[in-house]
Amino acid sequence: MKLKFLIFFILLTISLTTIGQNIYLSNGIIENGKYKDNNNHLINIENYSGYNKVIFSSNSATIQNPVLVVSKKSDSLFIPIKWLKFDKKASGVDYHSDIIWDNDGDYKLSVIDGKRELISDYYTVNVNEDDEFSISNSSDDDQKYNDPNNTFYYIDSKVEFYESLSEKNEPVNISSEFPTGKVTIYVSNTKPIITTELKVSIYKLKGKSNQDLIEEKYFPINSGDMNVSFNYYFGTKGSFLVSVYANEDVWVNDGNIKIK
DSSP states (O other), rough: OHHHHHHHHHHHHHHHHHHEEEEEEEEEEEEEEOOOOOOSSEEEEETTHHHHHHEEEOOSSSSOOEEEEEEEEEEEEEEEEEEEEEEOTTTTSSEEEEEEEEOOOEEEEEEEEETEEEEEEEEEEEEEEOHHHHTTTTHHHHHTOTTSGGGGGGGOEEEEEEEEOTSSOOOSSSSSSEEEEEEEEEEESSSSSOSSSSEEEEEEETTTEEEEEEEEEEEETTTTTSSEEEEEOOSOOOEEEEEEEEEETTTEEEEEEOOO
C-alpha cells in the first residue's frame, strides 16, 4: 500500500511540474499583451538566416533560473550547441529569448532549470541559401571563422580523453573507454583558445536519442593556449557526452566517452 502511494505521489509531482507550462516560437508579433504563437514546427528561412523569439510560459513559483538549450540532431542524437538566457516579463509569467537560425536541420529546444528539464519541443529548419548572396558575403564568412565568440572559430577543435601526460606534456593513452575514476579531458584547437575558462557540460546518454544533464563545471584556463587539459571524475559506469563551451555559450566541440 505504501509503495502504491509513493508511486502515485511521484507521478503526481511530475505531472504538476508540467501543468501550466508551454514553449513556442513567435515572429515577435504581440496580440493582447502576449507574443503570438507561430503554430508551426517547420521553419522555412529565406536569405541565409532567420530569427524567432522563443517563449516559455509557466505558472510555477519554484522556477529559479531557466535556461534555453538549443540542440541539433546529429545521426540519432540531439547534441546541445547553444545555451541562451531568458528575459523575464514583469508579470513573472512569460520568459522570452531570441534565436537565430542559420543552418538546416532538426532542432530540440529545451528549458532547463538547474538539472531539471522543464519542457521541450522539436522543430525542423530549412534555410534557403542564395549562391550569389553567399559569394557576395564571403568576407562575413571569413570574419566568423576568425571571431572567438563564434562557434565556427573552433571548427577544427577536438575534445579527447587520456590517462596521463608525457614528459613532453603530450597526452598518453588517448582513448574513448576508461574505468571509473579520474579522466583527463584534452581540448585542442588550431587557433588560440580565447577565454579564461571553459564550461563543460556532462550528459549521460540513455538509448539512442536521449541524454540527461549530469553536471556543469567551469575550468579556468590560460587564454591564448591552443590546447588545455583538466581532470574530471567519473563515478558511475555508462556512456557520456562531454560538451565544451568557451565564453559561457560558444560551443567548442563534443567528445564521447564510455566508462566501464
